[in-house]
Structures are given as C-alpha cells and as structure tokens.
Amino acid sequence: MNTTPTDNLTYQQKYNQTDVWVDTFPDAFEKIKVTPIRSNFYFLILVLRNTNNLKIDGLDYDLSKYDLLILTPFNSNNMEFPEDLSGICIGFNEQFYTVSKVHHQFFFDTLKASNSPVYSSNYFLDSENDFVKQMFVQLLDKYNSEMDALLKWRMIRTLISVTFLYMQKRVPGEAAIHKKFENPKSKKLVSDFIQLLNKHFIKENKIGFYVEQLGISSAELYRKCKEVLHMSPKELIQDKVLSEAKRMLKNEEETVQEIAYNLGFSEDTNFIKFFQKQMKMTPGDYRKHFF
Known part of the structure; x- marks a missing residue:
C-alpha cells in the first residue's frame, strides 16, 4: 500500500510552534511578532468584531464580523493591527499544510x-x-488538545481546507475558481513553476533554469503564467525576490549588504538598483520609513 508523509507518525510529531499554532487575539499579536522572518509563513484570521484601521503594506482595511483575512509572504511585509481586533488566528508554514500535491494545488487556488x-x-x-x-x-480546540499528534495535525489540515473552500466562495464579482483556471494543464504547470521558484529563487533567478526543470520552452511558460496569473515568469521571480527582501529588511541586525548577498546578488549596488526600481525608494529608505 502506498503511503504519504502524513501516514508517518514520526514525521507528524516534528511539528511545533515554528510550524503551526492557533490562538486568539490579543495573544496572537505576540505570536505574530515573534514568528521568524521566513518566506513561507501564513496567517489565517477570523474576525469576531467590527474594527477599523487595519494596515497592510500601506493600505487601509475596515473589517466586519466574520470576515476572513489571510496574510501571506506577499502581503504581510508591513502590518499594523488595530488594538481592538478580536478574532482567532492560525499561523502555519507552507510545509505543514502542503503535504501532498492535492493540498498544494488547493492552497494555490x-x-x-x-x-x-x-x-x-x-x-x-x-x-x-x-x-x-x-x-x-x-481549530483552537484541537490545537490545544492532548489527542494523538497524527490525528491532531490531520484534523487541523482538514479544517483549514474547509476554510479555504469558503474563502474561494467569498470572492465577489469573479467566476468560480475552477472556471477561472479553465485549463487544468496550465494551472498544474504554473503550480509546478511556483513550487520550483519557492525552492530555488535565491540561487536561480534566470527563466532558463525553470524551463529546463519543467521541460518546456520559455515561450510556453510565459503564455501559461499570463493565462493563469496575468503575470510573466520574470515578474513572478522579481516579486518573489522583492517580497523576501522586504521581509529581510525587518531584521535591523542584517545590513543591506548582507541582505543583498543572501538574496544572490553579486554586488549590493545591483540589489539597491533592483529594489529602487520596484519600490521607488532604496532599501535603506524603506527600512527607515516602515520600521
């Protein structure tokens, strides 16, 4: 019989608060603050009371009771939560949830x-x-329970999946997700590209590497990415690098030069030019302005 990682109890037991946690506000504030700066951590929040003045990357949001909020590596670089926010938050990394191709594709959708x-x-x-x-x-109850670890993590993943399904239904003015991605082969190819990008973007920022891994041409990857995400492969690579750069700039102990090196830039001047072109400000100015 075929098995998956979720069938291995030892694999399940390795999870801890650096991989998944569930808590209520205001305690969740502190956990979000101390969550390590990483490229694959997500926060899924159910709002339990109307509130104003949530700020994400310079944009203001008013929240209503039972709104769902998801913070990803692409939109959580600069967050300001209202002090009166009431809700339940689950924080988890991509590895915890995407234990199979099915989970990954549903997450991606x-x-x-x-x-x-x-x-x-x-x-x-x-x-x-x-x-x-x-x-x-x-989710909160199962996370705090003393039940078998294997069963606990499976139940939490299942509840996250059901929540994701409701989130897909809450998108106004758009076709259903399966109609939005009319060509399943295109979606699968782009999903595989995103997986490769998440794994290799620091060392590999050339499209040639990815098309070789995928066994397709650059033109085909371009068409599929534009069809599914309305972005080119180059734009997706740049967005990934930029998102990681903004996250790393939160850590004031790292210099701009160190960040440039860690992101694969041969010279810090190249990194500064890249960042300034995307953000209309230097990395140093961004750090001063937001942090």
Missing part, C-alpha cells in the same frame, strides 16, 4: 482567488458565517 487579503462575510448567510466560526473554534 485559494491564494489566487482574490487580490485582496480580506474575504468579506457579506457574501454569506448568517448560518454559513456561524459555521465558519465553529470551524475556527474547532
């Missing part, structure tokens, strides 16, 4: 369903919002 980090509760019936609330309560 959800993240690309909307350009906004906020999924409004206005598109649901009261009974459906109550159901989502119960799922988050279950």
Whole structure:
C-alpha cells in the first residue's frame, strides 16, 4: 500500500510552534511578532468584531464580523493591527499544510482567488458565517488538545481546507475558481513553476533554469503564467525576490549588504538598483520609513 508523509507518525510529531499554532487575539499579536522572518509563513484570521484601521503594506482595511483575512509572504511585509481586533488566528508554514500535491494545488487556488487579503462575510448567510466560526473554534480546540499528534495535525489540515473552500466562495464579482483556471494543464504547470521558484529563487533567478526543470520552452511558460496569473515568469521571480527582501529588511541586525548577498546578488549596488526600481525608494529608505 502506498503511503504519504502524513501516514508517518514520526514525521507528524516534528511539528511545533515554528510550524503551526492557533490562538486568539490579543495573544496572537505576540505570536505574530515573534514568528521568524521566513518566506513561507501564513496567517489565517477570523474576525469576531467590527474594527477599523487595519494596515497592510500601506493600505487601509475596515473589517466586519466574520470576515476572513489571510496574510501571506506577499502581503504581510508591513502590518499594523488595530488594538481592538478580536478574532482567532492560525499561523502555519507552507510545509505543514502542503503535504501532498492535492493540498498544494488547493492552497494555490485559494491564494489566487482574490487580490485582496480580506474575504468579506457579506457574501454569506448568517448560518454559513456561524459555521465558519465553529470551524475556527474547532481549530483552537484541537490545537490545544492532548489527542494523538497524527490525528491532531490531520484534523487541523482538514479544517483549514474547509476554510479555504469558503474563502474561494467569498470572492465577489469573479467566476468560480475552477472556471477561472479553465485549463487544468496550465494551472498544474504554473503550480509546478511556483513550487520550483519557492525552492530555488535565491540561487536561480534566470527563466532558463525553470524551463529546463519543467521541460518546456520559455515561450510556453510565459503564455501559461499570463493565462493563469496575468503575470510573466520574470515578474513572478522579481516579486518573489522583492517580497523576501522586504521581509529581510525587518531584521535591523542584517545590513543591506548582507541582505543583498543572501538574496544572490553579486554586488549590493545591483540589489539597491533592483529594489529602487520596484519600490521607488532604496532599501535603506524603506527600512527607515516602515520600521
């Protein structure tokens, strides 16, 4: 019988708070603050009370009761939470959730369903919002329980998956996710490209490496990325590097030169030019302005 990593109890037991945690606000504030700066950590939040003045990368959001909020490596570089935020938060890294190709594709579908980090509760019936609330309560309960580790992690993943399904339904004015990605082969190819990019982007920033790994031409990868994500492969690579750079700039102990080297730039001047072209400010100015 074939097995997967989730069938191995030893593999399951290695998870700890650096991989997944569930908590309520305001305690969740502290966990978000101390979460290591990394390229694959996500926060899934259910809002339990109307609140204003959530700031993400310079944009303001007003939140309503039962809104869902997802913070990803691409939108969580500069967050300011309102002090009165009430809700339940689950923090998890990509490795915890994407234990199979099915999980990865479902995760990918959800993240690309909307350009906004906020999924409004206005598109649901009261009974459906109550159901989502119960799922988050279950997440909190299962995380704090003393149940078998293998069963606990499986249940948490299942509840996250159901939440993702509801998030896909909460996208206004867009076709259903499966219609948005009409060509499943295109979606699979782009998903494989994103996986490779997440793994190799620091050392490999040339499109040639990825098309060789995927066994396709540069022109085909370009067409598929534009079809699925409306972005070119080059833009996706640059976005990944830029997102990691902004995250690393949070750590004031690292110099700009060290960050440039860690991101694979041969000279810090090349990194500064790249960052300034994308952000209209130098890395040093960005650090001073936001941190």
